[in-house]
Amino acid sequence: MKLVKNAAGRLVPAEVNGQQQIPFKGVNKYKPSGNKAKPPVRTCIDYPEDGNKVVKNLKEALKKAGLKDGMTISTHHHLRNGDALTNLLFDTIKSMGVKNIRWFPSASFPVHEHLIKYLEDGTIHHIEGSMNGPLGKFTTEGKMKGVGVLRSHGGRYQAVQDGEVHIDIAVIAAPTADPFGNATGDRGKSACGLLGFALADSEYADRVIVVTDNLVPFPCIPWQIQGNNVDYVVAVDSLGDPSKIVSGTTEVTKSPDRLLIAEYVAQFIEEAGIMKDGFSFQAGAGGTNLAFALYLKERMKAKGVKARFVRGGSTKYLVQMLEEGLTDYILDGQTFDLEGVRSMRENANHVNTSPFTSYNFHGKGNFASIVDTAVLGATEVDINFNANVVTHSDGYLLHGIGGWQNCLYSKCTILAVPSFRDRIPVIVDEVTTLCGPGELIDVVITERGIAINPLRKDLIKAVKNSSLPIKSIKEIKDEVYEICGGAPAKPKLNKNKVVAIVKWVDGTVLDSVFQVLK
């Protein structure tokens, strides 16, 4: 495999799975031209006049959709670790004897360990999405036939829109749908909130199959996915395990160290002058993130400050802020608990969004860069503020990129991370895998101190007189190395075998993940 050095100094392949690649050129340096991809022309006269697109089962739908070897099949991850449909889908594909599928999920979860046997027997050629848990281990050990491709949620939309990935068949799990294919995620026994990650798939795939366990008479309102884009509808008994789709309730971390980090984050946002009337922030569902939102809420109440909008990852905590009038809107990218789902269903100001509205590279503008501050996590951050979210320091793929890369565009991007986990340093000399260029990462907040990117002189000045423990990132790293017993050894990698690539939001290749040698 021929590797070239990209603008970030990382070695990346020039060609992956037979497709030419463009090495990363720098943040905002690559502007493709030409026209967007387009799905084939269809006519309504080819579809049942009575609007009933229901076929008897998934196999039938796949057959009618023209499933064959080498196709690209997409799924979405709103059912998270409760997803049973994707496993059923590949059981079906296997039973039809079809091979070499490119699986294009918006993310994968540990429940998809079931698919390892199909990666082994050639049913699935490779994954373009995220390779979490057991799939990550399988991939990193070099066992996948093709090379994995990791994209952000925005990057996935970009790849579909500019034709880098052509979806042959989209299979959309829909907690509620009608026979015409209108579908929603905000109700039904498998309710997951919204279906935004399936939006591009519904618009750009050659064939679209909606699978539901709650078939209702036309019309399904609201129609988050429009039936006009849907070819076939399949009814099944169950899409998955509701308790793993959304949690009954999300809980704030109890770890005193994580709470300390969260407190620092809230204090930083206030003292840096970001927390003011009409501001906006992004909060996720990680334990630290939930806690930071709670601390920020206390500060907002104390100062009488109200946000214009909050971007989530919604949870009951954001819902409380909305209902208490501390924010005008929740712009929701995915819903993490039952309260989030209820609020989305009942409150017009709890708005469902998709990667198109949130952070699509080919959009005419970018929500992500409007947000005042985004608080995110990372597996590693290095002394140049570069960060990693996909691999751990042992070289193994463990997480997807999610919306993380896209959110880096916020006006003040904060990584809230422990400085080390057990004996694993998080603040390091150099990241194992580069996912986010340091120039976009403004502040790193750990339990041992807060490092501000030297590029952000304004932030450094703003908090100069605060009681916050401001340190250089190198100081924090040195302290961590001292605690852990020196610099961690690098994992043993086979530099001749790229097992996955990390795309930047514009479709260029930011870094490679290499095979780990045992």
Next chain:
Amino acid sequence: MKTNIKKSSAGKKGESVRSDCYFELELTSSGGIKTEIKSKVSSMYGNSIKELIEDICRFFDIKNAKIYLEDSGALPFVLAARLELTIKRLIPKTDKEYLLPFNKKNLYTTTKDRLRRSRLYLPGNEPKFFINAGLHKPDGIILDLEDSVAPTEKDAAQFLVRNALRSVDFYGCERMVRINQLPKGLDDLKFVVPHNVHVILIPKCESAEQIKQVEEKVNHLKKEYKIKNAIYYMPILESALGIIKAYEIASASENVCALAIGLEDYTADIGTQRTNEGRESFIARSMIVNAAKAAGVQAIDTVFSDVADMEGLRQSVLEAKSLGFEGKGCIHPRQVKVVHEAFAPTPEEIEKARKIVNAFEEAEKKGLGVVSLGTKMIDPPVVKRAQRILKLVDNK
């Protein structure tokens, strides 16, 4: 009876274990040192773990052994403590101690009248709590060898606490250790006195004699290890007898810096239940305050045990403050901030303190021996207290 035990183990293993490790050691007659390491950080620190094990074996002159390690991300000071214990469980006679270098950040000392609003208890055999405790900024950190350590793990905690005193950065917090109830507690002292412990908490204290016993052993160890720094004592009174002897205990040594009360045991001792209102312990608490003040030392209140009830904690601190207590025990880092806030002087107290300190400085400038505010004369202890209040405000 002499058995020929050749195998031993120490430490913790299992799914839920974090930042700790488990060792098994079997002495063999040939074949050198054979190690088997299962570690979640083996790709990062596998070599350094192996080197540490080999170094410890060399130090204890172990030439042939099978060593099995199950490591859940233990830091070097934990690995060393666990392996040393494994070895000493097998070869108890050895006097040698495997000591890692003393962390230079831990060289600072303390003073008798230091602020002791909060003291955070850490179970002495739970290393995962050690490393970040100082970040929560309690006035003192207590490594506990007593009630939070299982009777079978007392030896484990001794090695761990010793290593922690040397290696873990306490971030300027006062370095405290609670030893076991006497006489057993006397054996704990050699694990802490040589390693810059600041305050020794003496639990279930009931007589001046016990303070003297501790002091005698401490002085002996200080001499042996050439320790110059002052080591203070905080007796914890936890029984009716202890309360009755409070003044005697407080004045048993000039190195007693505070009297603390332990209410769980006290209420059991007087045959009642602990309540939130605390009527049953009112006398005892007041007696502690009186005895402490009479002896010129600090009075420190018990712990508040409901870690979820921050408002209850706040009220409890305000009540303790009104009785004359100057500190409170914490069993969770999140309690520290609440305790400090509740002990913080009120605006009226600050205002008054400022006036007193101004008057004092004015008098000093004029070379006056007597400080007065308006028509009232101000005694030196009042000035000192006012200065402390202002220092507290400035430090915030």
